[in-house]
Amino acid sequence: MSALSMSAEVWATEGGTEGGESGFHAPGLGLFEWKPLFEIGPFGFTKPMLLAVIVTVLVVGFFWAAFRRPQLVPRGAQNVGEVLYGFVRDDIARSVIGKKGDTYVPLLVTLFFLIWIMNLMSIVPVAQFPVTSRIGFPAAMAAIVYLIWVPLGISRQGLGGFFKNMMFPPGLPSWIYPILAPIELVSNMFVRPFTHAVRLFANMFAGHLLIALFSVAAWYFLVENFGGLFFVGILGFLMAVVMTGFELLIQALQAFIFTLLTAVYISGALEAEH
Amino acid sequence: MLAEVTGSVGSIGYGLSAIGPGVGIGIIFGMGVQAIARQPEAYNLIRQNMLLGFALAEALALIGLVMPFVFGP
Numbered sequence: 001m002s003a004l005s006m007s008a009e010v011w012a013t014e015g016g017t018e019g020g021e022s023g024f025h026a027p028g029l030g031l032f033e034w035k036p037l038f039e040i041g042p043f044g045f046t047k048p049m050l051l052a053v054i055v056t057v058l059v060v061g062f063f064w065a066a067f068r069r070p071q072l073v074p075r076g077a078q079n080v081g082e083v084l085y086g087f088v089r090d091d092i093a094r095s096v097i098g099k100k101g102d103t104y105v106p107l108l109v110t111l112f113f114l115i116w117i118m119n120l121m122s123i124v125p126v127a128q129f130p131v132t133s134r135i136g137f138p139a140a141m142a143a144i145v146y147l148i149w150v151p152l153g154i155s156r157q158g159l160g161g162f163f164k165n166m167m168f169p170p171g172l173p174s175w176i177y178p179i180l181a182p183i184e185l186v187s188n189m190f191v192r193p194f195t196h197a198v199r200l201f202a203n204m205f206a207g208h209l210l211i212a213l214f215s216v217a218a219w220y221f222l223v224e225n226f227g228g229l230f231f232v233g234i235l236g237f238l239m240a241v242v243m244t245g246f247e248l249l250i251q252a253l254q255a256f257i258f259t260l261l262t263a264v265y266i267s268g269a270l271e272a273e274h
Numbered sequence: 275m276l277a278e279v280t281g282s283v284g285s286i287g288y289g290l291s292a293i294g295p296g297v298g299i300g301i302i303f304g305m306g307v308q309a310i311a312r313q314p315e316a317y318n319l320i321r322q323n324m325l326l327g328f329a330l331a332e333a334l335a336l337i338g339l340v341m342p343f344v345f346g347p
Contacts, residue, residue, distance in 0.1 A: 257325070
């Protein structure tokens with residue numbers, strides 16, 4: 001309760017709401033702005049960065065500990081690590097790329113678990129902030145994926161072949177190509193990395209905003225201003241619980257989709273799609 | 275000015291941008307359920323493709339949700 005009240009006051013007074021007048025102020029963009037915890041020169045280290053460091057240590061530490069001394073018959077952490085690795089390798093890499101995608105499984109495993117645990121920070125108490133709702137993190141991951149599949153495609157299909165296969169898929173009536181080629185070029189080279197990053201970012205942004213909105217509503221109508229509208233507070237509390245459960249699904253789903261699309265882009269680069 | 279829309283135009287933008295994905299996601303899951311009913315043993319394959327299509331369609335609605343924040347309140 002104290003963490004909720006403290007953060008509700010933060011939401012109600014700090015960024016995202018206007019002035020200090022009483023009344024219900026829905027959380028806005030300020031919910032995602034954090035003052036630095038400490039500063040090193042011009043570089044401020046904020047809470048999302050701290051959470052990102054913690055998540056990285058957790059994920060890397062778990063897999064490192066799981067496969068430190070691999071046994072033929074796995075036990076304990078290695079067992080869990082093998083199940084997790086096997087899930088990404090079988091359901092994502094092999095089903096999309098095939099067996100030759102095994103070289104890219106480490107990348108996919110890293111992306112999947114980093115994104116999933118970063119998303120999970122949204123509902124972990126005390127943290128309560130999805131790291132991937134700061135555009136920098138999904139943008140960096142999408143940039144890495146982009147810088148992998150484009151050079152890969154160019155090196156496998158040749159510079160001319162890569163663009164020819166992308167812009168002029170075979171088997172279409174010839175009058176369509178002047179319209180289709182620019183659309184395909186822009187769609188694949190520019191829109192793809194953008195939507196790849198923004199899909200993850202927007203899902204986490206919207207989810208966090210919704211949970212915050214319902215929690216602030218519950219706090220305001222039940223505690224701060226208990227009056228005739230208290231049923232709104234009860235509704236807000238129930239919706240906050242429901243949205244938290246829904247976010248559990250969306251977090252895992254978005255991590256899965258990001259990784260699946262990475263595998264799809266890599267597979268499209270390894271061999272021309274048509 | 276004959277007519278002017280004031281206030282939270284971003285909300286109107288999001289509402290408009292959610293029409294298409296709403297229809298699209300409904301079609302995706304409707305056909306997915308039909309496919310599962312016709313061939314229950316293909317459930318995993320169908321579910322994978324269903325979720326992939328759902329995420330691609332929902333991305334458009336979510337970009338519509340985020341754009342008003344990008345271009346400033």
